[in-house]
Amino acid sequence: MKNIFAFIFISFYFNISLLNASESINLDEAIEILKSQNLEIKSAQFEIEAALQDAKATSASHYGKLDFIQDFARSDDAGNVFGFKLSSREADFGDFGADEFMSNSAACQGGDMAACSRLYTDPPENLNNPEARNYFQSKLKYEVPLFTGFKISSYEDIMNSVTKLKKLEKSQVINEKIYETRKSFYDMALLEDSIANLSVILKNIETLEDMTKEMIDVGYAKKVDLLEVKAKKGNVERLISQMNANKELLYHYISFLLNQKVTSIQTPSFEMHMPSISNSDIINNNLDIQKANTGLAIQKRMVDVSESSYYPMVGAFAEIATADNTFLGDADDHKSYTIGARLTWNIFNGGADSANVEKSRLEYLKTKTQVALANNGIALKIDEIRTEIKxxxxxxxxxxxxxxxxxxxxxxxxxxxxxxxxxxxxxxxxQSEQIQKILQLQETINKRNKRIFALEKLANGEK
Incomplete structure (x- = not known):
């Protein structure tokens, strides 16, 4: 029974999918599908999410880190064994050879001069040759930066700018894919218009063909005239066939962009309207300019990162621990704590810090120059496109x-x-001249459309 229901559901879903795939979509619907289904746009969103996680990781540095450390060791090294006992608060005088000392002391008091000498010359056996001992230490350690010369806050700003950069890159991908989708729709409209014009010419040729046959029958035309008509008819049919093939290729490409099968679209008017947007608005909306300004902000903060080496670094730490020769043995009796702070200030490192700061400043000035160049370059490109469109x-x-x-x-x-x-x-x-003019007109309209698309693309899709 479950298999029957599953089969019915799959069949229903498959039929609905075919129905949706065969529906004719307009340009606005295609753009909405593109934004949610295009694989490159989805990939760009993953880049943004990864950058957001990097920004979170950088901000987390403000809160320090808490580590749990579990050590296990076994040793018969004298220093280690005594240190183990001392760490677990179990060291006693016996570890220093107190029993040997007392024994020699008693003998010394009894007149044994050799024993008196051994009091201070014989090494304690328990201290120097202890038995091997296990060591378990459990420790919680918390470290937090108090002042880093504004390095962490600078990196925070940098990562936020990187996230903004990724968002701009996603917008650029969306803009590019919308551009390609709109261009495909207008190319399709232009193809259909050209096919319609050539179809009219084909009908005229067929009429001419019929007329030539009649004139041959009454002796007013030659067979070679009919051959010429048929050759021209074949030429026009070939052009129409090529255009239909181009339509099929466009459908494949639109399907690729939308990440779903598209077999029919509602074409717009094949000739685009000139966008009414000023040069200053185009420059303000241009994504490349926005990316350049974001890169400039990143370089400015990199100067701050370099300058952080001039400041002292202050951090604090706290830890609690317990140690024994068994895991968590007498943990409460053997616990200990340590708290403290550390200031580190590099006084001299051969001038490397100042060199790094100067390098960062030069990179900032270089980026600033590139931003100005990008503004001028976009302005030049706008003027060129407008001139070409005219x-x-x-x-x-x-x-x-x-x-x-x-x-x-x-x-x-x-x-x-x-x-x-x-x-x-x-x-x-x-008739050949007539066809040539149709193809020339199609090509010129297509070139104009491309330049209008390029202008809209510079304006971040503004029309």
């Missing part, structure tokens, strides 16, 4: 007029062919 717009206006003229000339030559005033070769030449 040039393409003039070309499009001219090509449209030329296409209208080519259409009229073809119609004129077709009518004149019926009257045997021109040859079929002349008609075919004029």
């Amino acid at each position: 040039s393409y717009e003039k070309d499009i206006e001219s090509l449209r007029k030329e296409l209208l003229l080519a259409d009229e000339i073809y119609k004129n030559y077709e009518a004149r062919y019926k009257e045997k005033l021109v040859s079929m070769s002349d008609v075919i030449i004029k």
Whole structure:
């Protein structure tokens, strides 16, 4: 029974998936799917989460660290054995050879001069040759930095800036993928418009083909005229076939971007509108500029990190421990504590600190120069793109007029062919010019669209 329900659920889900995949989506819907499903965008989000964890790890340094340390040792070394006993508060005078001392002292008092000499010359057997002893020490140790010359706070700011940088990189990935998706939709619209225009021409050729056959039947045309028409018809069919293949490739690419199968889309108008955004707004929104400014902030804090070596470092620590020759044996009786603080201040290291500070400052100045260069470079690129768009717009206006003229000339030559005033070769030449103008117009509109996309891309997707 469970298997039956599972099969029904899988079949239902599969049918729904096919239904969704076959639905025609518009550009806005595609962009929303892109933001949630694109694999590169997901990867960029993981980068942000990793950077956030690095920032948390840096902030954690303020709170110090607490370690539990468990030591186990066994030794018959005299120093170790005595130290073990002393650590576990079990050392006694017997460890110093008190029994031997008392024995020699009594003999000395009885007149044994050799015993008097051994009181201070014989090494104590228990102290120098102890039996091997086990040692278990359990310790909790807490260390906390009190002052680090602003190094930790500087690293905190750096890691926060790195996180911001990762977010900007994700925005850049999103911007790039939206750019590619929008371009694919407009390319599809342009292809469909070109196919429609070529289809009209194909119908005209088919009409011309039928007319030529009729004229051959009545002796007003030659077979070579029909061959020319058929050759041109094959040429147009080949162009339409190539464009349909390009449409299929675009569907594959859109599916890749959205990370799901897409078989139908609602195309926008194939010609884009010029975005109404000023140069200053583009520069302010530009992600490369924002990334450069964030990198500049990181370099500024790196100067602070370098300068922290001029300050003393102050830290505190506290520990509690217990030790015995068995694990946690008489732990309460053998416990101990230690608290303290340490100040470390490097007075002289051959000028290395000042060299590192100067290097950091130079890196900061270099980055500052690069930011200014990036601003100027973006401004130059904006001016270049706007100039190219204006040039393409003039070309499009001219090509449209030329296409209208080519259409009229073809119609004129077709009518004149019926009257045997021109040859079929002349008609075919004029039709070739007509097709050439269509392809030139398509190519120029596509180039204009690309430059508008590039302008929007610089403006962080603003339209």
